[in-house]
Amino acid sequence: MGWDWFMSALPYGEQWKDQRRLFQQHFHPSNVTVYEDTIVEYVHEFLSDILQTPQDFLAHVRRIPGGAAISLAYGIKVERYNDRFVKVAEHAVNAITAAGVPGAFLVDIFPILKYVPEFIPGAGFKQKAKEWRQDMLAFRNDSFAEAISRIELGNARPSFTSRAMEGINASNAEYHTKLVQDTAGMIYGAASHTTISAIYTFLIAMLHYPYVIKKAQSELDRVIGQSRLPDFGDMKRTPYIMAIVKEVLRWQPVTPQAIPHRLMEEDVYEGYVFPAGTIFVPNAWAMLHNEEDYPEPMVFRPERFLNSNGNINIEIRDPNGMAFGFGRRICAGIHIAEATLWLTIASVLSTFDISPRVDKDGKDILPKLFYQSSIVS
Template identity: 50%
Template sequence: MFLSSSVGALGVSLSLYILFRKWQFRQRAQGCSLPPSRPARFLLGHALEIPTENEARVFQQWAEELGSDIYYIDAAGTPIVVLNTIELANELFEGRSAIYSSRPGSIMMNDLMGWDWVMSNMPYGQSWRERRKLFQQHLHPSNRGIYEPYEQEQVNRLLARLLDDPQGFLTHARHVVGGLALTLGYGLNVKAHNDPHVEVATAATKAVTDAAVPGAFFVDFIPALRYVPEWFPGAGFQKKARIWKGMMEEMRDRPFEDVEAKIASGIPARPNFVSAAFDKLDPSKDVPHQRQVIRDTAGMIFAAASDTTTSVIQTFFLAMVCYPQVQRRAQEELDRVLGGRLPEVKDEPDLPYISAMVKEVLRWRPATPIGIPHLSTSDDIFKGYFIPKGTIVIPNVWAMLHNPEVYPNPDEFNPDRYLKDGAFDPLVRDPGTMAFGFGRRTCAGAHIAESMLFLTIASVLSAFSISKPVDENGKPVDVKPEYNRGIISRPVPFESFITPRSAEVARTIRNLQESDSA
């Protein structure tokens, strides 16, 4: 009886809350209408229709159905606006950055799972600025000497792992990225297999990217549900949040505490972000606060790289399986320019086709197909439409990067689309202007990611041939580009056949491996 009464009272309270929210919007609309929208239910609006897989493609289809590149979703009283073109995204996130630079306060992800410390999730304000400033002080694009040697080291290790275990290429991609993040952030080395830091980061970031999908958890639309106890019917999200929060804390705190202990005991460590930040710590100011900012910024380096860059490298392997002609063209350029040696970052200006491949990998299957949502911090009138304060604004990056007017035959992997007469065509939009975010919230580490992608792609294709797997009869097996759900998209595990291009390159990799372990 008590349980039945509690459920009924909760239902009435939630209904009144939703009605009040909608009444507020109408009062503030100043006679303007909301953007175009699909037919909605009385209370829930479109909450039950919001996709939890293939979100970007569904959002693109809705734009086509409505005949509008901007439209409105009512998620049980929570306003959502979806943008499907780069022009609209730039008008809001660049031209009106004072209003559209914040982030939604996800109850599930930030409050229950504890991810409110990550710079990409933070609202625009002092805490965000502190962490971004600290990152740029140490890892600015001009400080190439800090991160490029570590990139070279990790890529050399990737080549050795591919030589020893070619079938583990998807796992090796995680380790090369995790290795760079751990070394750069903390001065720690990654174990060759099943590194505990990398494994917990993989589990923790998978959980948070699943939780970040708009509509994945109803508590994000009806915040009062956060107070429902774990034992209450339908409150299974509370148990998930508790388990996932433990993963997050281990990922963020364990490597930080490891390097902090080394600093305290005077054990010499490789140059790294945490040590450098502690060297510049101001003892006259709030030391615990400064420590927290350092910890959070280092954790952001680890978390961001562990998922997005890993996804892009795995997509590169998938593209090479599906488009062998692109691989041959790339290897022709590498052989002609390098003459058989392995590439270095400094070779990038002489390898335009490889650089174009980096752009196409970012575009073809973007790691964040719907982008990280922004939040409006005041009421706004945009193109005659009313956008209420507190609106979640989603940039549909997939639609932007698969616009056939900008990228003809967008489903085809074609690096040539960026080149004209052997040089970059300035008339073709760089996918990085969309793949790495917008306005003030553009990814602070985009330059490191692109540099790492170039070196990885150039090195792997210099050393190895990647082809379709074969069946028991030795016949090639087709591989379809399939991706999982989540705000960060990863290829569904697939097979490939990876072999060294020559005995000489295999010896070169072995020599690199021996010098690395010496």
């Protein structure tokens, strides 16, 4: 499908190191000015969108991380409806998340099938891969070309691309340009569907557990008051909101099977020998629903992360160590994801109530907890 440049799909090696280093240099957790303003901009627009057309909430949610990712990566401000860059990006990323589930296609298990000619019955996956490759190319190339053209015209908003292209010189131009293009392309792919899934989970959790809304609103009223919206300075002072963020990521993990890792060298674990090349599919779902760490794991209960003083209890296993992957490949954008989720949740609960539709007898219609199967749930 042509995604071999995508950071999560890269094998451990120079190309991966260069991408990860470039990403981390730009989005270092200490450099909050690079991303916080953009998140605030999209979350505030989301609030006004919800006020005007609450029935379109699913689309409005998608625009927060999707729009923020495109702005952060390319300096392109995303339109409210039918943005062409978002459309292309969503199309491409939908395909990779569906096809990325280990075993989704027989060829994942029997790689030799990739040599089967396209006309043989059952080889439809090859045609699909071809189409998806076109989507991927449009996604990676168009937004980057647009960002470069704005930089050349001098009217680009500062972004990952504009800053990273400053480091370019004649001796490394070709390699560096491709590195910037690949890393920028990865940002939407890694940031959007994952964060959207978590925000959807937050909304459905509020319908099923309305007491959480009341408790959160009382914390927000106490800490922030009613005359302004939450800002990042309030993050440390609102442990209940942070506990909701953690419970969202634990209760319905965004990537229940994480991302598969391949062993580079033979290794031994608890007496089992694993040859180099072994593929591990971490069962993040099971870890995040382990009853020893999280009693009654199917219940959404943010309080499980708090101590008796109402602060985050550091003795409870932090879901971040499982919900965002593992080892040196752990999500490089955890701080951006957490910031986006915290601000979205705090802002929504500061300004709105969330309640289910009611039927003609006035009874709540609770949506089913149904998740589509894909690498991003």
